[in-house]
Amino acid sequence: MTDVSQENGPYFGAFGGRFIPEALIPALDEIEETWRKSQVDPEFTDELLTLQRDYIGRPSLLTEAKRFAKHCGGARVFLKREDLNHTGSHKINNALAQALLAKRMGKTRLIAETGAGQHGVATATAAALLDMECEVYMGEEDTQRQALNVARMRLLGSKVNAVTNGTRTLKDAMNEAMRDWVANVDATHYVIGTVAGPHPFPAMVRSFQNVIGVEARQQVIDAAGRLPDAVCACVGGGSNAMGIFAAFLADTDVRIFGFEAGGEGIDSGRHAARFSGGRPGVLHGSATYILQDADGQTRGSHSVSAGLDYPSVGPEHSHLHDTERVTYEPVVDAEAMEAMQLLSRTEGIIPAIESAHALAGAMRVGRELGPEAVLLVNLSGRGDKDMTTAAKWFDYFDEGAVQV
């Protein structure tokens, strides 16, 4: 097997590349060059390290979830606490690093797409910190189900545009951000929030999220005295997953699991499970697995989680899927919501609904591997933003109660 952890694009096996208008190629080349130079420039790496420590709060904790573990076949379960990062998810790792790169390139304006709003909030935060202009594109449906994050972005000084075309979710927000970028590329950097998009974004974003796995690998060894048997993460675009997977790809005894949004079930057609219900194609700049009809028109995705509600997936995941290094399975809405409630009640930790997909998957994996197993789960974000969805799902709001 090739050492997949060394692959830096533009291709990951048959996937990746640059399927993008010519007008953006020079900008992508500039990003790639700036990124590569920055990786070996102590001025950049020191600044990022300092921000990770003093601003994001890294390293993030590793928490053993002993009561939750009883529901995972008795295996030992360790949670990588990206939910404790400033702004509440792993997204800040990438947004802050890209904002620093944008500064180096002399850009004054950041744009971003966002689904659940976590990446939008992270980018808005980086823009505020680094004194840059910021504009975020968000599908109209998502602005409604994640209204709190819209308010956070606006409070941080960003403009939020509700995207009303197409399916009014993450994929359409990404289309709109691309249109903005091509028209304003001189002064604007597009902070893609996941390991998708044209090269170098998949490899670059992975490199900025890699810190999750590097920390977690050592933390698990310190806590359990050995490597985990399995690593679990949810996969929307797949940046939290690549972030924790990358450090373990060469550890061939470590099984790696990615959990996609199964929505209302694969058979229902209402899901976001690209590996169970999609096939290879090209979308948003890279060749990868996508949900599409017979002609190649993108099919609408569905998930209770806005952050996983995306018909495409990062190209490196497609490669890891086809080479069978990583096992991808769907987790349906109901399983994820049950896991969200379970972690809240057993550990006092409210996970994001996205991360709850990884927890539900870990429950399956733990039951399969048994009590001797050690599991590492990426808790990619916290669930504060999801209270309206959860309250409606579990019927927690008192009848007639109105938040004032």
Added chain:
Amino acid sequence: MSLTGPRTATTLDAVAEAGRKAALIGYLPVGFPTVPGSIEAMVELVRSGVDIVEVGLPYSDPGMDGPVIQRAAEQALDGGVRTKDVFSAVAAIAEAGGTAVVMSYWNLVLQYGVDAFARDLDAAGGGGIITPDLIPDEAAGWLNAAEAYDLDRIFLAAPSSTPERIARIVESSRGFVYAASTMGVTGVRSEVDNHARDLVSRLKEAGAPRACVGLGVSNREQAAEVAEYADGVIVGSALVRALESDGVPGVAALAAELAEGCA
């Protein structure tokens, strides 16, 4: 019936030989407002003086298009347009004596099968494909298929393209190079960017035999201005808007006006 339709070089060179300043290239998406309605409008383009018809294939995620073409694509898809409909449109244009090329986002060609698409396009009498999100670097499969079926491969060049990229685009293209006049998406603009003139001369210096300019042209004056330096003037959103508001007669009237600008 299988016929080999005219390739764009033949058409563009005939325009030049006839002493006209530039060819007029008109875009309409198949399936808007309906499949038969779009084909009727495309045939009308040929009759109204359009030299090359760019048959657009509606796509769910048209990242290069502005609001007018996005809206038309959504309506066409809601109406059930399929990839194969593009070949009916191409055949109708060829039969009316026009030159037809397809403009498509890459995934639709990829899913149809690159070779099968080239085969069926050639059989329908089409001249080639304009690929807005396929750069030569990623186009090995398409270049082979285009070679096999003798089809034009029309890549885009942008004001931001470096000399190295211009060289690669020119070398990989056949028929003409599509010069994107401005940094941005399709749509009507009050003035066509000065970048266009510069880009065309850079393409010519790099050896491009023909360069046509698109993005932003909507009226006779703009067409005339671009016709001064380009081999072809490409008009899209303005024609779609005319079809949307005034139907086939509206398209015919605008096409005739634009053709005067290119004369």
